[in-house]
Amino acid sequence: MSEVMKGVYLTGHGGFDKLEYRNDIPKPVPNPDEVLVKIGAVAVNNTDINTRVGWYSKANTGDTASISSSENSNSADSDDASWGGDALSFPRIQGIDIAGEIVAVGSGTDADRIGSRVLVAPCLPGKTINETRFVGSELDGGFAEYVVIPSIHVLDINSNMTDAELASFPCSYTTAENMLERAKVSAGEKVLITGASGGVGSAAVQLAKRRGAHVIAVAGAAKKDEVMDAGATEFFDRGTNLIEALGTEIVDVVIDVVGGNSWPDLLEILKRKGRYAVAGAIAGPMVELDLRTLYLKDLTLIGATALEDCVFPNLISYIEQREIKPLIAKEYPLSDIVQAQKDFLEKKHTGKLVLIP
Structure with missing residues (x-):
C-alpha cells in the first residue's frame, strides 16, 4: 500500500x-x-x-x-x-x-x-x-x-x-441528540428548535419527533417544506416575533444553535421549569440575559458539547433501525x-x- x-x-x-x-x-x-x-x-x-x-x-x-x-x-x-x-x-x-x-x-x-x-x-x-x-x-x-x-x-x-x-x-445528529438527552425531552412535550433547516437543526427535528415531541421549527421560509417533511409539527419563519406568534410560557424545551439578538425571547416562551439547551451560536455568541427571567421561572440552562456516554451508541441503533433518515x-x-x-x-x-x- x-x-x-x-x-x-x-x-x-x-x-x-x-x-x-x-x-x-x-x-x-x-x-x-x-x-x-x-x-x-x-x-x-x-x-x-x-x-x-x-x-x-x-x-x-x-x-x-x-x-x-x-x-x-x-x-x-x-x-x-x-x-x-x-x-x-x-x-x-x-x-x-x-x-x-x-x-x-x-x-x-x-x-x-x-x-x-x-x-x-x-x-x-x-x-x-x-x-x-x-x-x-x-x-x-x-x-x-x-x-x-x-x-x-x-x-x-x-x-x-x-x-x-x-x-x-455523526456530528450533527450526536450534537442534536446530546441536547435532547441532556434536556430530557419526552413524549408529548413542546420543543422549539432554532436553525431547523441546518445540519444540527434538521437532525434535532427528526430526533425530537422520534421521541414523540411536538416540534416547533424555526428556519427560513424557503425551507418550510423540507423541515416539515423532516418531522416538524409547526413552522415559523426565521425573524418571526415568537412571543407574538406563540405567547409566553408555551414550550417545555428550547433547542438552540442560533443565539444572537433575539435570544431573550427564547426564555420568555419557555414554561416555568422549562429547559434551554444550546450547542451553537451562528447568529452571535453574545446575548442579553435578564437573571429575573431565569430564576423567577425556575429555568434550566444547558450547555451541550461533550457527548453523554449513551448518545453515539444510540445514534448507531437509530440508523440501523431506520428510525431516522x-x-x-x-x-x-x-x-x-x-x-x-x-x-x-x-x-x-x-x-x-x-x-x-
Missing part, C-alpha cells in the same frame, strides 16, 4: 487559502489500540469552518457567517481558537463527520475488526474540556483518504445506506472543498453537504 495519501491540510487560521489539497500527505499508521479507517465520505460542518477561521477564540464576538465569510478573523494568531481553548497545531487535517471501513489495526486491537464498516465518534471525551479531543480539531480528521482513531471511538454499523448518507449523521443536499469530490464550504456558508441548502475522497 502507498505510504502517502490525498487530503486537505489546514495550514493556519484564516481564509480559504488556508485549505491546501495535496497528494503527498503521509498516510497515518495505527498505534496500539487504534484503527486505520479508509474514509468513504466526510460531511461539511459549521465546526470545520469555525475552526478554520478561529471563531472559537474569545476574541471573536460576531455571528459565524460574517466571520467565516471573511478572509481574515480577529484570531488568526490566537492561542485559544479551538474547541478546548488551546492553540491548534498545524498542519491539521479537519473533517469531523466520518464514514468508512477499517483497513488496519494497531496492537491491542482485535484484527477481526478489519473490514468492518464504521462511523467515527466526533468527540473523544476527557475529564475536562482541555482533555476532551474533537476529531478534526485536537486530532486529525476525515478530509483525507485515511484517518487513525482510537478503536473505542470507532463503532461498527450495519446499514445499506451509502457512505455519503452515513457521513451525514439522512438528508443530503449535495456531494462533492474532496478536491472541491473550498466550493463546498462556500456553498455551505450561503445556507441555501437543507441537510448536509458531503465530500468524497
Whole structure:
C-alpha cells in the first residue's frame, strides 16, 4: 500500500487559502489500540469552518457567517481558537463527520475488526474540556483518504445506506441528540428548535419527533417544506416575533444553535421549569440575559458539547433501525472543498453537504 495519501491540510487560521489539497500527505499508521479507517465520505460542518477561521477564540464576538465569510478573523494568531481553548497545531487535517471501513489495526486491537464498516465518534471525551479531543480539531480528521482513531471511538454499523448518507449523521445528529438527552425531552412535550433547516437543526427535528415531541421549527421560509417533511409539527419563519406568534410560557424545551439578538425571547416562551439547551451560536455568541427571567421561572440552562456516554451508541441503533433518515443536499469530490464550504456558508441548502475522497 502507498505510504502517502490525498487530503486537505489546514495550514493556519484564516481564509480559504488556508485549505491546501495535496497528494503527498503521509498516510497515518495505527498505534496500539487504534484503527486505520479508509474514509468513504466526510460531511461539511459549521465546526470545520469555525475552526478554520478561529471563531472559537474569545476574541471573536460576531455571528459565524460574517466571520467565516471573511478572509481574515480577529484570531488568526490566537492561542485559544479551538474547541478546548488551546492553540491548534498545524498542519491539521479537519473533517469531523466520518464514514468508512477499517483497513488496519494497531496492537491491542482485535484484527477481526478489519473490514468492518464504521462511523467515527466526533468527540473523544476527557475529564475536562482541555482533555476532551474533537476529531478534526485536537486530532486529525476525515478530509483525507485515511484517518487513525482510537478503536473505542470507532463503532461498527450495519446499514445499506451509502457512505455519503452515513457521513451525514455523526456530528450533527450526536450534537442534536446530546441536547435532547441532556434536556430530557419526552413524549408529548413542546420543543422549539432554532436553525431547523441546518445540519444540527434538521437532525434535532427528526430526533425530537422520534421521541414523540411536538416540534416547533424555526428556519427560513424557503425551507418550510423540507423541515416539515423532516418531522416538524409547526413552522415559523426565521425573524418571526415568537412571543407574538406563540405567547409566553408555551414550550417545555428550547433547542438552540442560533443565539444572537433575539435570544431573550427564547426564555420568555419557555414554561416555568422549562429547559434551554444550546450547542451553537451562528447568529452571535453574545446575548442579553435578564437573571429575573431565569430564576423567577425556575429555568434550566444547558450547555451541550461533550457527548453523554449513551448518545453515539444510540445514534448507531437509530440508523440501523431506520428510525431516522439522512438528508443530503449535495456531494462533492474532496478536491472541491473550498466550493463546498462556500456553498455551505450561503445556507441555501437543507441537510448536509458531503465530500468524497
